[in-house]
Amino acid sequence: MKYLVTGADGKLAGRVANNMLEAVAGTDLIFTCPNLARVPMEKKTAWEEKGVTVKEANYDDVEQMTKAFEGADRLFFISSIINGPKRVEQHRKVIEACKKAGVKHITYASFFGADREGYNQYVLPDHRATEKMLKESGIEHNIMRNNLYMENYLTTSVMLAMLSGNVWGTTAGEGKVTSIAKDDSARCGAALLLGKGEPNRAYDLTSTIPLSQREICNMIAEKSGIPFEYKPMTEEEFRAYLEALHIPRTTDGDFSQAPVPFCSNDMITNEAGISEGQMGVVTHDVELLTGRKPLEVYDLLDQYSYVWKNKVRHWKDLV
Numbered sequence: 001m002k003y004l005v006t007g008a009d010g011k012l013a014g015r016v017a018n019n020m021l022e023a024v025a026g027t028d029l030i031f032t033c034p035n036l037a038r039v040p041m042e043k044k045t046a047w048e049e050k051g052v053t054v055k056e057a058n059y060d061d062v063e064q065m066t067k068a069f070e071g072a073d074r075l076f077f078i079s080s081i082i083n084g085p086k087r088v089e090q091h092r093k094v095i096e097a098c099k100k101a102g103v104k105h106i107t108y109a110s111f112f113g114a115d116r117e118g119y120n121q122y123v124l125p126d127h128r129a130t131e132k133m134l135k136e137s138g139i140e141h142n143i144m145r146n147n148l149y150m151e152n153y154l155t156t157s158v159m160l161a162m163l164s165g166n167v168w169g170t171t172a173g174e175g176k177v178t179s180i181a182k183d184d185s186a187r188c189g190a191a192l193l194l195g196k197g198e199p200n201r202a203y204d205l206t207s208t209i210p211l212s213q214r215e216i217c218n219m220i221a222e223k224s225g226i227p228f229e230y231k232p233m234t235e236e237e238f239r240a241y242l243e244a245l246h247i248p249r250t251t252d253g254d255f256s257q258a259p260v261p262f263c264s265n266d267m268i269t270n271e272a273g274i275s276e277g278q279m280g281v282v283t284h285d286v287e288l289l290t291g292r293k294p295l296e297v298y299d300l301l302d303q304y305s306y307v308w309k310n311k312v313r314h315w316k317d318l319v
Helices: 011-023 041-049 062-069 085-101 124-137 150-154 156-162 182-193 213-224 235-243 264-275 285-290
Strands: 003-005 029-033 053-056 074-077 105-111 140-146 167-170 202-205 229-232
Touching: 003 011, 011 029, 011 182, 029 062, 041 053, 053 062, 062 085, 074 085, 074 182, 085 124, 105 124, 105 182, 124 140, 140 182, 150 156, 150 213, 156 167, 156 213, 167 213, 167 235, 182 202, 182 285, 202 285, 213 229, 235 264
Parallel strands: 003 029, 003 074, 029 053, 074 105, 105 140, 140 202, 167 229
Antiparallel strands: none
């Protein structure tokens, strides 16, 4: 059995790749990256020394992906980093390449709410379209719908607050979220890639303790000794807060001065979903797939304390 992980040099798929290296022999693995020239040589060498086949697979190039995917039986499909119609087209090409290469199973990383009415987050049309294409492809698959990443509140929110006079701005209000740790998402991704899910079933990945951002802000303020001020904002106020930090509205914008690689349309609608009570749903799919309970925010406070201790101000400095 050959397993393939796309985007293996990324934050989430990279964790999936590491989990797969612990589960199967390196000779049973194929790791692809959109641009091998950007992968540190030591990382690529370490993979290859373990027997992993490393290939380039750009989501814009069907022919390249088809060749890269050849020989893979099961594939982990990480979503593209852009938003909108361009992303949907890239995802269409990934699925086309999987069909041409004879991939038998796809595990796709989607977003929580893609199957739920009334959820209007900016990224959801992309994921809904991709899920539809997967179901129509005829390829056996699993879908893992991640809730908002826990790490973003322990890194991005802290960084933006430190850049804004310690004001923690958001449209989340007093709503709660069962955010998911990337380590838990990656464990689920590896489990599904290994065949531990039911065929063609989707799984909603959440933690089990709903927390408001005010609670998270207060936890970090107490832990760090920094007087972070939690400030609920209207959409207009939050957009101004983000634009003051040079965060563009879409992924086609100018990120040259942005401290984080996220667009404001995405951030605003995600936070609004929290305020509307959409993101506090509790599921037990993490434990179902991995046999262990999911991590909670308090489990990661020490791990990400370097952000406030070192006054990290840019996402490229995150580890």
